[in-house]
Amino acid sequence: QSVVTQPPSASGTPGQRVAISCSGSTSNIGINLVDWYQQVPGAAPKLLFYSSNQRPSGVPDRFSASKSGTSASLAISGLQSEDEADYYCAVWDDSLNGFVFGTGTKVTVL
Amino acid sequence: QLQLQESGPGLVKPSQTLSLTCTVSGGSISSGHYSWTWVRRPAGRGLEWIGRIFSSGSATYNPSLKSRVTISLDTSKNQFSLKLSSVTASDTAVYYCARGHALDIWGQGTMVTVSS
Numbered sequence: 001q002s003v004v005t006q007p008p009s010a011s012g013t014p015g016q017r018v019a020i021s022c023s024g025s026t027s028n029i030g031i032n033l034v035d036w037y038q039q040v041p042g043a044a045p046k047l048l049f050y051s052s053n054q055r056p057s058g059v060p061d062r063f064s065a066s067k068s069g070t071s072a073s074l075a076i077s078g079l080q081s082e083d084e085a086d087y088y089c090a091v092w093d094d095s096l097n098g099f100v101f102g103t104g105t106k107v108t109v110l
Numbered sequence: 111q112l113q114l115q116e117s118g119p120g121l122v123k124p125s126q127t128l129s130l131t132c133t134v135s136g137g138s139i140s141s142g143h144y145s146w147t148w149v150r151r152p153a154g155r156g157l158e159w160i161g162r163i164f165s166s167g168s169a170t171y172n173p174s175l176k177s178r179v180t181i182s183l184d185t186s187k188n189q190f191s192l193k194l195s196s197v198t199a200s201d202t203a204v205y206y207c208a209r210g211h212a213l214d215i216w217g218q219g220t221m222v223t224v225s226s
Binding site: 045 | 218
């Protein structure tokens, strides 16, 4: 089981705002930068954010990310049907000396 | 632009060694200060980091897999490879290769089933 935890699911109707939490510890999120990935069914994961809040080109600005202490969060504003996917936070863990993915959150658009 | 493509057997017998290759096209695997990573996703479960290798050849592995994993680089072929020994059914997964510390470019993934 991962040392970084996320809620298993989140949902919203089109146009709503959805937030996903990512909880870690002082050996990972507390001291390192967080990435976020989106995985649509049947496709490879896609980088949504790096360095906790940096958005790669092409990622819509209705996606936002932040980090505070040992937690991070991803928010999707103006939810769209194409946002239905699994979302993962990820971070280096100094105690494990390895990269750790969060447990993942399935976002459903109702 | 840079592209990654996984290749290898889709079926491996229990106790044998799983071997996959990631071919990098559109750029050199030796340029820059990138690392090259393997990730897997078992059916019904989340993403799992397997390990990474730097262009220097230095590699770091997931502690839970470390005793069974080797990642290597072949700069002459612009490829990097994964070997996972003594596989069991729990190693059945889609395996992905990716570039960077933040994994900004991914291969499409390849399904590997461990079964006799």
